[in-house]
Amino acid sequence: MALDVARVLTADPDSLARTDIADHAVDALRHSGIREVILLGRRGLPQAAYTGPEFLALGQLPGIDIVVDPADLDDTVRAALSDPGTDPATRLKLTLAAEYASRARTGARKRIVFRFHVSPTSLSGKQQVDAVHLVRNELHETPDGLIAVPTAHAERLDATLVLRAVGYRGAPVPDVPFDPTAGVIPNEHGRVLDSAAAVIPGVYATGWIKRGPRGVIGTNRRDAEETVAAVVDDFLAGRLTPPRRDREALSALLTRRCPNLVDRDGWGLIDAAERANGAKTKRPRVKFIRLNEMVDTARRG
Ligand SMILES: Cc1cc2nc3c(=O)[nH]c(=O)nc-3n(C[C@H](O)[C@H](O)[C@H](O)COP(=O)(O)OP(=O)(O)OC[C@H]3O[C@@H](n4cnc5c(N)ncnc54)[C@H](O)[C@@H]3O)c2cc1C
Ligand SMILES: NC(=O)c1ccc[n+]([C@@H]2O[C@H](COP(=O)([O-])OP(=O)(O)OC[C@H]3O[C@@H](n4cnc5c(N)ncnc54)[C@H](OP(=O)(O)O)[C@@H]3O)[C@@H](O)[C@H]2O)c1
Incomplete structure (x- = not known):
C-alpha cells in the first residue's frame, strides 16, 4: 500500500482528475506542492513487502525519479542476486532495485525515495509536523525470521506530512x-x-x-x-x-442489527448513481464520499 500512497501523492493531478478519485482529494493534491515522497522500510530490500510488478510499474511513472541508495545494495543483496536459488519474486525486486540505484537522476520535479533499515521513533513540530526522527536498524536472525533491531544511530528527516502504511x-x-x-x-x-x-x-x-x-x-x-x-x-x-427461521426473519434481524444495511439491489443503485454522475464529466464514476449519501441512494430503490 505504501507504493500506492507514494504514486498518488506524486501523480499529475490533471491525470488523476480523469479517474474516479474524489474531487476534494485532487484539489488537496493540486495545492499540495509535494515534490518528494520518502518510503521508510524497517528491514532491507529483500524483505520489502511490495511485489516486483508493483515496483516495476513505479519506475515507469512519467516525470518521477525513483531513488534507491546504492548503499542499500549491500552484501546480502549481492549474495541473493548471485545465488541461483533465490526465488524469482525476490530476484525481480532486487534486480529492479539495482537498476534504480544505477539510474542517473533526470532532474524530474518529483521523486520517490526508498530508505531501508530505518524505523521512526518520534515526530516533531508545533502546529504541523516538521520532522520524523529515525533510528537505524540492524537485522537479526531469530526463530521467527529476520527482525529489525534498533541501533544507537539516530537521524532527523525533514517532513511536512507523515503517513503510516504498516499492514x-x-x-x-x-x-x-x-x-x-x-x-x-x-x-x-x-x-x-x-x-x-x-x-x-x-x-x-x-x-x-x-x-x-x-x-x-x-x-x-x-x-x-x-x-x-x-x-x-x-x-x-x-x-x-x-435453518431455524425463514428468510424474512433473517432480513429483519440484519436490519435490526444494522439500520444502514445496504443489500445487493441497494449497492446496484449506488453503483448506477456513481457511474451516471461520472458520465456527466467523462469520468468512470464520481464516488460518494459520505455514508449518508450512499445509504439515501440505496434506499431510493
Ligand atoms: C488501502 C487498500 C487498497 C487496496 N487496493 C486494492 C486494489 O487496488 N486492488 C485489489 O485487488 N486489492 C486491493 N486491496 C486489497 C483488497 O482490498 C483486499 O484484498 C480485500 O478487500 C479483502 O477482502 P475481505 O473480504 O477479506 O475483507 P474486506 O473487503 O475488508 O471485507 C470485510 C468486511 O467484513 C466486515 N466486518 C468486519 N468485522 C465484522 C463483524 N464483526 N461483523 C460483520 N461484519 C464485519 C467489514 O466491515 C467489511 O465490510 C487494497 C487494500 C487496502 C487496505
Ligand atoms: N493496489 C493494490 O492492489 C493494493 C493496494 C493496497 C494493498 N494491497 C494488498 O493488501 C495487502 C496488504 O498491503 P499493505 O501494504 O497494507 O501491508 P503489507 O503488504 O503487509 O506490508 C506492510 C509493511 O509494513 C511493515 N510493517 C509492519 N509493521 C511495522 C512496524 N511496526 N514498523 C515498521 N514497519 C512495519 C512491514 O514490514 P515487515 O515485513 O518488516 O513486517 C511491511 O513492509 C497486500 O497483500 C497488498 O498486495 C493491494
Whole structure:
C-alpha cells in the first residue's frame, strides 16, 4: 500500500482528475506542492513487502525519479542476486532495485525515495509536523525470521506530512475461534475449526480473516470460491442443520442489527448513481464520499 500512497501523492493531478478519485482529494493534491515522497522500510530490500510488478510499474511513472541508495545494495543483496536459488519474486525486486540505484537522476520535479533499515521513533513540530526522527536498524536472525533491531544511530528527516502504511491485522468475532498469533479464524478450506482442530458445522471464513491480510481482490475471489464450494458440499451432504427461521426473519434481524444495511439491489443503485454522475464529466464514476449519501441512494430503490 505504501507504493500506492507514494504514486498518488506524486501523480499529475490533471491525470488523476480523469479517474474516479474524489474531487476534494485532487484539489488537496493540486495545492499540495509535494515534490518528494520518502518510503521508510524497517528491514532491507529483500524483505520489502511490495511485489516486483508493483515496483516495476513505479519506475515507469512519467516525470518521477525513483531513488534507491546504492548503499542499500549491500552484501546480502549481492549474495541473493548471485545465488541461483533465490526465488524469482525476490530476484525481480532486487534486480529492479539495482537498476534504480544505477539510474542517473533526470532532474524530474518529483521523486520517490526508498530508505531501508530505518524505523521512526518520534515526530516533531508545533502546529504541523516538521520532522520524523529515525533510528537505524540492524537485522537479526531469530526463530521467527529476520527482525529489525534498533541501533544507537539516530537521524532527523525533514517532513511536512507523515503517513503510516504498516499492514493490517484481523480482529476476533465474538463466539468464533480466533488465532491471535496469525490474526485469522482457524479453518480448513474455509470450514472453521475449534480448538481441537475439529470442523464446526455451519461456520465458514473467507478473505483476509481466512488466510491473513495479504493479496488482492482476485485472491479473495479464489478464496471465496473455495469456501462457497465447502458450503455447497456440506449442504448437499446433509451436514448443515435446517435453518431455524425463514428468510424474512433473517432480513429483519440484519436490519435490526444494522439500520444502514445496504443489500445487493441497494449497492446496484449506488453503483448506477456513481457511474451516471461520472458520465456527466467523462469520468468512470464520481464516488460518494459520505455514508449518508450512499445509504439515501440505496434506499431510493
Ligand atoms: C488501502 C487498500 C487498497 C487496496 N487496493 C486494492 C486494489 O487496488 N486492488 C485489489 O485487488 N486489492 C486491493 N486491496 C486489497 C483488497 O482490498 C483486499 O484484498 C480485500 O478487500 C479483502 O477482502 P475481505 O473480504 O477479506 O475483507 P474486506 O473487503 O475488508 O471485507 C470485510 C468486511 O467484513 C466486515 N466486518 C468486519 N468485522 C465484522 C463483524 N464483526 N461483523 C460483520 N461484519 C464485519 C467489514 O466491515 C467489511 O465490510 C487494497 C487494500 C487496502 C487496505
Ligand atoms: N493496489 C493494490 O492492489 C493494493 C493496494 C493496497 C494493498 N494491497 C494488498 O493488501 C495487502 C496488504 O498491503 P499493505 O501494504 O497494507 O501491508 P503489507 O503488504 O503487509 O506490508 C506492510 C509493511 O509494513 C511493515 N510493517 C509492519 N509493521 C511495522 C512496524 N511496526 N514498523 C515498521 N514497519 C512495519 C512491514 O514490514 P515487515 O515485513 O518488516 O513486517 C511491511 O513492509 C497486500 O497483500 C497488498 O498486495 C493491494
